[in-house]
Amino acid sequence: MKFSIIVQAAPYSCQSAETAYRFAKTLLDTGHDLHRVFFYGDGVHTGSAFASPPQDEPNIPANWQALAADHDLDLVVCIAAAVRRGVLDDTEAGRYSKSGSNLAAGFELSGLGQLADAIAQSDRVITFGA
Amino acid sequence: MKFSIIVQAAPYSCQSAETAYRFAKTLLDTGHDLHRVFFYGDGVHTGSAFASPPQDEPNIPANWQALAADHDLDLVVCIAAAVRRGVLDDTEAGRYSKSGSNLAAGFELSGLGQLADAIAQSDRVITFGA
Amino acid sequence: MSDKKKVLIINRRAPYGRSNARDSLDVALTCGVFEMPISLLFADDGVFQLLGGHQAKDIGQKNLSANLAALPMYDIDQLFVCESSLNTHGLASDQLDHNPTVVDHNAIQQLIQSHDVVLTF
Amino acid sequence: MSDKKKVLIINRRAPYGRSNARDSLDVALTCGVFEMPISLLFADDGVFQLLGGHQAKDIGQKNLSANLAALPMYDIDQLFVCESSLNTHGLASDQLDHNPTVVDHNAIQQLIQSHDVVLTF
Amino acid sequence: MALHTLNQPPGNTQCLERCLNALSDGDALLLIEDGVLATLPAHASRFDAIAANVSLFALQADLDARGLNVLKDARFTVVDDGGFVDLACEQDKVVSWY
């Protein structure tokens, strides 16, 4: 079955961020498809390459990256939510004249149209809220 | 009267982040002292130099920077909360081998001891929560 | 878009205190651009999103009601409001903007069952 | 530290779902290091922070109760729990770790009045 | 038919009541995260008004984390993460209450 997942929760503040990752990993492990993960609201911080949790705690951005590499996932970070919260790719960093970018590899910034498309293309859409 | 402020709310997600700024500006405008602002939990995102809100919306990190410049404020971002959430100064970026840093000028990373000190030194401590 | 899924968006949060209301509206308008059939249900503290007379400038935000006024331009006209939530807050439907249809718990169950995708904010 | 302010920390959130419980404990332990007198009140869903038998490994977190066990090392032994919150959840004080003192609403008002600084999580 | 997930503790009365009032015949309710605190017998009466053929579930890892496995009410069926995915497949849609 083809799923899409919406993540609205910030890692380290809300358990939903971790639950969403576990749900994604489980559905992939059991043979389902994951069309897209759409990070919205504070969920955009999941795409931060600068997140540096202690060694003995889960690294949620790195976990998503590893899962994406194994399963060729589409990890979309809402561009409007991300830019105002300080999650930038190289293009946006240039547009706003910032010293660098911090979007982690494996994630991409895009618009809400990607969420509308995920709704249209998926058998199930599940939200992990904050 | 000498205040300290604890900010736990993320800008753009929680109104508290904006209320905290307004409270700080008002107390300074009316002749009180602001000993320290301590950003904790998701409040650490207030210290992001990469935040790029639309032109017609308040830029909360920039507003704090301007207030700090006018009043020589002590804006402390909790280092443990910040590092795991991807808010890094140059030192921490080096420690974790990241490509750059994103702590905005005028903010500094430090430990919870700065909060304990703020409690000890201030006449009033007020929390803006999420 | 391969498919015109019917989408129900449930708005349960008060406006301004958190960004949920605005985030929800952005999703609704985007789905409207893609011509997906959208219904909006306002319940719990979300009914305050429809109350008139907002003046949010002093808290550094834009009036939500102005944005809601854009819904008809995207052919989004299926607005519902929960009767028991109005009663809880002592509000009458004629105090609300945008002419929502008042619905009870049974009708809300039907809304959920009759849409293909349900999003909550 | 110029002054030994008495600090009351009120814990109202369930453990694990949000980071409030852990954030609060980190503040308490830090104040303990600075030898500030600390009291902790657990109320509402916060009473679950004291329930025994946590096994949080599978949700990628550390057991909060283990961290709470560090409190006595910092001479933090003033722990209180709200009686009405226990009743709401059908919990008895002997199901809780760390031997909190059970308090009613009047005693909670007194705790707030008798401390110099009150923090809430 | 829908799978409803609830991640709010029972102290968030408004969210729990909203979720319970939204349940239709044949739906499933899965308590996750702080939502599993509502499995305590003290909260059992809140679930009395829902339709008889609504199935009630609670997520294993969240019960374990909070020490509730031995305390929970018997009418909740415990599922692991695979069971969560299965429930989402069995029902037509997922409604998240948070």
Next chain:
Amino acid sequence: MALHTLNQPPGNTQCLERCLNALSDGDALLLIEDGVLATLPAHASRFDAIAANVSLFALQADLDARGLNVLKDARFTVVDDGGFVDLACEQDKVVSWY
């Protein structure tokens, strides 16, 4: 004596009740952000049990934002941001309910 601030809407019953039960004689309560929704007359009875000499306030900018200036119950005194700072000074401490 304490200034209590409450930023949660009345639908967060647990937070509102906790705050109201914590009020002592001479305290002040200031509703801010979504907390100002509790100034509606429909919620007036919730405030009946508090001590007679607890003062009730609501923040101007938040009432304006939500269109509540004309609807609010008369027992709430409206204060601006300067009034918020003044209240924090007049009371011994500030307790934030959120």
